[in-house]
Amino acid sequence: MTIERFPVEEGAIMLFARAIGDPNPVYSDVGKARDTEVGGIIAPPTFVQSSAQFDPDYHLRPKLGQPWSGSGRNPTGVVRESGGGPSLTRGLHAEQEFTYHRPLRPGDVLQATTEPGKEWERQGRSGKLVFRERITEYRDQAGELVVTARSVGVQTERPVTEES
Amino acid sequence: MALQASRLAVGDRQEAVLVDDLTRTQIVQYAGASGDYNPLHSDEIFATKVAGYPSVFAHGMLTMGMTGRLLTDWVGDGRLLRYGARFVKQVWPGDTLTATAEITGLRSADGMPVADIKVETRNQEGDIVLTGTASARLDP
Numbered sequence: 001m002t003i004e005r006f007p008v009e010e011g012a013i014m015l016f017a018r019a020i021g022d023p024n025p026v027y028s029d030v031g032k033a034r035d036t037e038v039g040g041i042i043a044p045p046t047f048v049q050s051s052a053q054f055d056p057d058y059h060l061r062p063k064l065g066q067p068w069s070g071s072g073r074n075p076t077g078v079v080r081e082s083g084g085g086p087s088l089t090r091g092l093h094a095e096q097e098f099t100y101h102r103p104l105r106p107g108d109v110l111q112a113t114t115e116p117g118k119e120w121e122r123q124g125r126s127g128k129l130v131f132r133e134r135i136t137e138y139r140d141q142a143g144e145l146v147v148t149a150r151s152v153g154v155q156t157e158r159p160v161t162e163e164s
Numbered sequence: 165m166a167l168q169a170s171r172l173a174v175g176d177r178q179e180a181v182l183v184d185d186l187t188r189t190q191i192v193q194y195a196g197a198s199g200d201y202n203p204l205h206s207d208e209i210f211a212t213k214v215a216g217y218p219s220v221f222a223h224g225m226l227t228m229g230m231t232g233r234l235l236t237d238w239v240g241d242g243r244l245l246r247y248g249a250r251f252v253k254q255v256w257p258g259d260t261l262t263a264t265a266e267i268t269g270l271r272s273a274d275g276m277p278v279a280d281i282k283v284e285t286r287n288q289e290g291d292i293v294l295t296g297t298a299s300a301r302l303d304p
Contacts, residue, residue, distance in 0.1 A: 012197070019197035020229030021183055021190065026241045037166060038242040045236065045247050046229040053199035060202045070203030075213040090215075091202075093224040097248030103241070150248075159216040160254070 003112040006051045006138070010106040013043045016050055042103040046096075048138055048147050051112050092160060094131060095152035101145055110138045110146065117150070127157025166240035169277035169302040174267050178238045182230040182261040182285065186222060191257065194226040224251035227261065227294050231285045234263045239300035245278065249296035253287075260288040268297075277302040 010030075017027035025032035026042055033041045052058045062068040069078040104110070117133030131154050138147040183190070192206050200223055203210040211220045228249045235244060255261065262285070269280035278299055285294040 015193075016197040016229075019190065019193040020226060020233065022229070022233040022236075024233070024236065024241070036241055042242055044229065045232045045244050046225060049200070049225050049229075050198045058199065060200045062201060068203075069210065069214075070201075070207040071209035071214075075209050076203075093251055095248070095250045096225065096228055097246070098244075099246050100244055 001055070001057075001114040003051050003055050003110075006048075006054045006110040006112055008043060008047075008104045008106055008108040008110065010041055012050060012053075013041060013047060013106060016047050017044055020044060020046070038103055041106055043105070045098060045100070047104060048098070048110075048112075048136075048149060049096075051110070051136075051138070090156045090159075092154050092156065093151070094154040095150075097150040099148040101147065104146060108146070109141045112136050112138050124156070124160075126160040129157075130155045166243055166303045167238065167279065167300070169270060169279070169304055172267055172270060172279060172302065174270060176267045177264055178234060178266075179262065179264045180234045180237070182227075182233065182263050184260045186255065186257055186259045186261070188220060188257045191220065191222050191226065194223055194229070198223065198225060200225070219256060221257075222255040222259075224249075224255075224294070227251065227255050227285060228296070230261065231263045231283055231294055231296065234265050235281065235283065235298050235300070238265060239279065239281075239298075239302075243300045243302075245299040245301055247296065247298040249283075249294050251293070252295055253291055253293045255287065255293050259293075261285050261293065263294075265298075270302075277304055 014028040026036050067077045069076050114134050114136040117135050119132050121130050134151045136149040140146050195201050195206050208220050211217045265281050265283045267279050268282045271278050281298045283296040287293050
């Protein structure tokens with residue numbers, strides 16, 4: 001899976017910093033950021049997560065004209081297919097890891113390529129747990145690797161309210 | 165301000181309250197900022213009636229993002245080389261989260277001083293919700 005164009009934008013950085021409750025001016029105040037060691041606005045460490053906004057097929061965003069699993073007239077807009085692939089009700093994020101090569105700045109335009117990694121299973125309190133790893137490389141406009149992300153998702157048999 | 169390796173020791177710690185009484189609105193803010201609109205995080209009806217959870221719950225990445233603030237406030241802007249987290253337990257609306265970071269190692273990588281750090285985030289019950297590790301570039 002490839003995200004062809006992930007522009008890193010000043011407004012998006014500000015909104016992301018607000019959402020994680022981080023008032024550090026290096027994420028929102030051009031004047032103050034200029035006087036810091038990094039010399040300008042940078043993105044917070046987990047910001048590349050918002051590359052999902054630029055993935056046209058991202059399954060966790062409602063799309064025009066398509067059924068959405070969240071509630072409207074009914075508790076869900078999607079009738080569960082028997083079997084089938086990963087379900088929104090049972091998918092959880094288990095692990096995330098970022099390796100940074102340089103800070104991201106407004107004006108960067110990244111490309112993200114995701115490859116599947118390892119897959120493993122174990123028995124947990126919520127039944128069988130299936131873990132899937134995905135590795136995403138974010139490269140900048142010069143083709144340089146700027147962030148590598150390793151994500152592990154887990155599919156559970158039952159709702160998990162204890163350790164996954 | 166970046167940290168100086170000469171002033172740090174293994175075992176040095178920082179602690180911060182990340183959020184007091186996490187609101188559903190902040191979870192919705194994170195959904196909008198990240199683009200992850202999984203209804204488990206914002207749609208109480210879906211989360212309870214369809215998915216079988218007691219309520220909506222926070223994105224693991226919101227907890228990781230909030231925990232990251234403790235790290236960057238400590239090591240300085242643009243200093244992280246690596247940051248990883250495991251989501252141990254769900255974070256629910258109303259939770260109060262406190263994170264601790266501790267230096268577990270000081271080393272040199274390519275001639276530059278680096279700190280290895282362990283982080284833990286706990287809820288108001290004292291239960292760990294996130295464990296993680298990070299490495300940061302220091303000044304000599």
